Amino acid sequence: MSEETKPAPAPAEKAAAPAATAGEAPATPPKPTVAKPGSKQTLTKPIAETGNLWMTRRNFLSRAGWVAFFSFVGTMLLGSLRYMFPRVLFEPSTVFKAGFPTDYPVGAVSTKWVKDYRTWIVRNDKGFYAIFAQCTHLGCTPRWLEAEGKFKCPCHGSGFTMEAINFEGPAPRPLERVQIALAEDGQLLIDTSIRFREELGQWSNASAFLNYA
Amino acid sequence: MQAVFDRIKESVLKTQVWKSIFRHDYEDSQRNRLLQVLDNIWLHLHPTKLPRHGAYLRFTWCMGGITFLLFLVTAVTGVLLMFYYRPTAEYAFADMKYLQFDVPFGMFLRNMHRWAAHGMVIAVWLHMFRVFLTGSYKPPREFNWVVGVILLTTTLLLSFTGYLLPWDQLSIWAVTVGTNMARATPLLGHEGPFGPELGMKPDNDVRFMLLGGTQVGPPTLLRFYVLHCIFLPLFLAVFIAVHFWRVRKDGGISGPL
Amino acid sequence: MENLKNILSNADNVPIVGLLFIMVFFVWLWWREASRTDKRIANGEWEQIRAEGQDKIHVWPYLTRNEFLCSLAIMILLTVWSVGLDAPLEEPANPSRTPNPSKAPWYFLGLQEMLVYFDPWIAGVVLPTIIIVGLMAIPYIDKNPKGNGYYTYQERKFAIITFLFGFLVLWLSLIILGTFLRGPGWNFFAPWELWDTHKVVAMVNVDLHEALGIRSKLGANIFGAIIVGAYFSLAFVYYFWKKDGELIKQLGVARYGVLAFLFLTMMALPIKMILRIFFNIKYIWVTPWFNV
Numbered sequence: 001m002s003e004e005t006k007p008a009p010a011p012a013e014k015a016a017a018p019a020a021t022a023g024e025a026p027a028t029p030p031k032p033t034v035a036k037p038g039s040k041q042t043l044t045k046p047i048a049e050t051g052n053l054w055m056t057r058r059n060f061l062s063r064a065g066w067v068a069f070f071s072f073v074g075t076m077l078l079g080s081l082r083y084m085f086p087r088v089l090f091e092p093s094t095v096f097k098a099g100f101p102t103d104y105p106v107g108a109v110s111t112k113w114v115k116d117y118r119t120w121i122v123r124n125d126k127g128f129y130a131i132f133a134q135c136t137h138l139g140c141t142p143r144w145l146e147a148e149g150k151f152k153c154p155c156h157g158s159g160f161t162m163e164a165i166n167f168e169g170p171a172p173r174p175l176e177r178v179q180i181a182l183a184e185d186g187q188l189l190i191d192t193s194i195r196f197r198e199e200l201g202q203w204s205n206a207s208a209f210l211n212y213a
Numbered sequence: 214m215q216a217v218f219d220r221i222k223e224s225v226l227k228t229q230v231w232k233s234i235f236r237h238d239y240e241d242s243q244r245n246r247l248l249q250v251l252d253n254i255w256l257h258l259h260p261t262k263l264p265r266h267g268a269y270l271r272f273t274w275c276m277g278g279i280t281f282l283l284f285l286v287t288a289v290t291g292v293l294l295m296f297y298y299r300p301t302a303e304y305a306f307a308d309m310k311y312l313q314f315d316v317p318f319g320m321f322l323r324n325m326h327r328w329a330a331h332g333m334v335i336a337v338w339l340h341m342f343r344v345f346l347t348g349s350y351k352p353p354r355e356f357n358w359v360v361g362v363i364l365l366t367t368t369l370l371l372s373f374t375g376y377l378l379p380w381d382q383l384s385i386w387a388v389t390v391g392t393n394m395a396r397a398t399p400l401l402g403h404e405g406p407f408g409p410e411l412g413m414k415p416d417n418d419v420r421f422m423l424l425g426g427t428q429v430g431p432p433t434l435l436r437f438y439v440l441h442c443i444f445l446p447l448f449l450a451v452f453i454a455v456h457f458w459r460v461r462k463d464g465g466i467s468g469p470l
Numbered sequence: 471m472e473n474l475k476n477i478l479s480n481a482d483n484v485p486i487v488g489l490l491f492i493m494v495f496f497v498w499l500w501w502r503e504a505s506r507t508d509k510r511i512a513n514g515e516w517e518q519i520r521a522e523g524q525d526k527i528h529v530w531p532y533l534t535r536n537e538f539l540c541s542l543a544i545m546i547l548l549t550v551w552s553v554g555l556d557a558p559l560e561e562p563a564n565p566s567r568t569p570n571p572s573k574a575p576w577y578f579l580g581l582q583e584m585l586v587y588f589d590p591w592i593a594g595v596v597l598p599t600i601i602i603v604g605l606m607a608i609p610y611i612d613k614n615p616k617g618n619g620y621y622t623y624q625e626r627k628f629a630i631i632t633f634l635f636g637f638l639v640l641w642l643s644l645i646i647l648g649t650f651l652r653g654p655g656w657n658f659f660a661p662w663e664l665w666d667t668h669k670v671v672a673m674v675n676v677d678l679h680e681a682l683g684i685r686s687k688l689g690a691n692i693f694g695a696i697i698v699g700a701y702f703s704l705a706f707v708y709y710f711w712k713k714d715g716e717l718i719k720q721l722g723v724a725r726y727g728v729l730a731f732l733f734l735t736m737m738a739l740p741i742k743m744i745l746r747i748f749f750n751i752k753y754i755w756v757t758p759w760f761n762v
């Protein structure tokens with residue numbers, strides 16, 4: 001920005017150029033401070049004459065008017081903003097029964113609920129946990145790669161162990177586990193709206209893991 | 214034969230109807246050159262004269278004009294597509310198939326809409342590139358550059374919202390990846406820095422507002438449709454008007470100062 | 471080669487291939503015009519250049535004719551393109567099956583590529599905002615009065631090099647990288663390699679503090695803050711080093727500050743790319759709330 005090849009035409013030469021060129025401050029003479037003829041002082045009488053302490057009636061009404069105007073506009077804006085957040089969602093239920101514990105072999109990841117409920121159910125030798133099938137990077141659905149024993153996200157290549165811990169790629173934290181319990185009829189009961197995050201120490205919560213021997 | 218044509222032409226040109234529409238004749242005179250521009254609503258955006266280099270392709274690359282042309286093409290073809298397209302999850306994809314395989318010229322219009330949109334993205338980048346290279350953002354045109362950046366952003370948003378509408382695998386996953394970033398908005402997203410601390414959840418953060426749900430679903434399709442077909446085009450049109458007006462008010466096309 | 475053909479024949483990728491050629495052409499055109507003007511300025515013909523800039527012609531027919539011809543050419547191109555190439559339509563949307571790879575539309579692939587190097591809140595929210603605001607700020611930062619309204623290189627080298635770097639090297643080449651070299655799992659594939667969904671890439675990324683043997687969480691936090699702080703305080707170093715230089719005098723403190731911040735932020739991208747690609751460094755600064 002600072003080459004000195006040619007003498008740039010001094011801005012003052014641009015006879016027709018609008019004076020809006022910012023940054024030429026030193027070139028323009030300082031503005032003389034003249035009282036503006038249209039300002040309030042000339043329209044309303046000085047306070048001393050009207051006897052009002054801090055506001056004339058006209059002043060008050062005009063301010064009240066503006067306050068009303070902006071409160072109206074503001075309320076409309078806030079209302080429209082709130083309008084964009086619906087109260088009822090038509091999304092699939094987050095609670096489902098996943099069959100009996102005996103349906104699941106030990107040491108395997110079950111992918112049968114991914115399609116409908118986005119959940120993997122894993123059984124290890126101590127019991128069950130359920131993992132929500134949503135990459136913690138950008139929310140794609142990872143896949144369970146049986147041969148490599150890991151969850152792999154197709155979007156940006158994040159990888160997670162069978163325990164749901166992130167170990168490669170851009171994902172910043174482990175996958176989330178969801179609530180798992182036994183229903184009265186002995187089936188697994190899963191609620192995907194209740195999530196447990198490892199980095200917050202929530203995996204040790206009672207309902208994040210189902211003891212089952 | 215020629216004589217007959219001339220007679221007809223003369224009598225048409227003399228009628229009150231013709232004269233009420235066209236206010237001057239077509240002869241190439243100094244006066245008519247100015248009137249062509251001044252008397253014509255479409256052309257009167259232009260000044261009557263401009264610096265010689267302003268008409269050269271090698272100076273402006275005509276890129277602003279091309280961007281505008283492509284915007285008009287997408288607007289016209291888009292309105293035509295709207296006659297057949299229904300923005301609901303049941304119908305959207307089927308309507309695309311219908312347009313492609315059954316509606317006469319449907320495929321052609323869909324192609325034209327899509328390629329004009331892609332072209333517009335390229336053209337608007339190149340336009341910005343040329344405005345930068347000629348230094349045309351320098352005083353007094355600073356503000357028009359800012360308006361331009363708004364136009365650039367809106368153009369990209371238009372393309373992005375349109376990408377969802379076919380409701381195929383390409384669209385929902387591109388949009389899923391794109392809108393998932395909103396989860397991570399600092400303060401306003403439920404996975405962004407300090408978002409959870411401020412009470413953001415999947416069903417009350419910015420992403421929720423954008424999608425109308427916690428995942429890309431039917432409400433998202435409807436929202437993006439309204440944004441794509443009404444809100445963003447109007448917004449763009451308004452700012453294009455400001456942009457053009459400012460090009461004139463800032464002294465016309467820039468030249469060596 | 472098979473794979474390259476697939477990518478090239480993907481209808482949505484046609485604009486990128488086109489863009490490659492178009493960019494080369496326009497950069498060449500700019501260079502030709504700029505070096506002509508620069509030569510004339512060096513010869514002391516500046517007054518003459520200005521005078522030519524004042525020379526006026528009629529809009530009708532000279533400009534309207536060019537606009538009309540331009541529109542015709544574009545419409546012909548668009549028609550041929552639309553007849554010859556169909557817009558893609560894949561299988562119906564299916565939220566439970568993520569295709570591999572999942573790519574954003576091509577004009578956002580630069581952003582998607584940035585996601586590999588930064589967490590989503592930076593790559594997806596903060597950096598795009600900074601790009602937009604930074605673009606808007608250009609006219610208010612660039613105080614160089616020269617090069618207003620004509621092509622030149624000599625008179626505004628820094629501005630032009632910076633912009634070309636940001637636009638061509640960062641924005642466009644990341645798009646090209648994302649289109650041609652990223653395959654399933656967002657893994658890196660050479661153009662002639664087949665996209666293998668099962669390609670296993672050992673990613674042994676470590677955080678910078680781990681690489682340097684800092685183990686405690688607090689230590690990592692402080693260490694990262696120092697590194698990032700030191701990086702951005704390069705702005706101060708340069709300021710005090712060149713305080714009396716032409717550039718800083720022209721800009722003043724506030725403008726210089728904004729320029730330095732934008733410039734350093736832009737350079738952070740290539741720096742992090744290099745750290746990631748060649749040194750497998752993932753984060754520089756790890757805190758309980760966010761990672762950089």
Ligand code: HEM
Nearest residue numbers: 273277278280281341349357358361362364365465466467
């Ligand atoms: C929808 C998008 C846009 C449209 C339709 C548009 C249209 C135009 C047109 C027709 C012109 C007249 C000169 C020319 O064709 O080059 C122009 C000039 C200009 N545009 Fe845009 N533009 C758009 C976006 C932008 C963007 C993204 C920028 C910059 C960031 C920008 C900045 C400017 C400036 C500064 C001028 C004045 C140039 C001069 O006087 O040499 N515009 N625009």
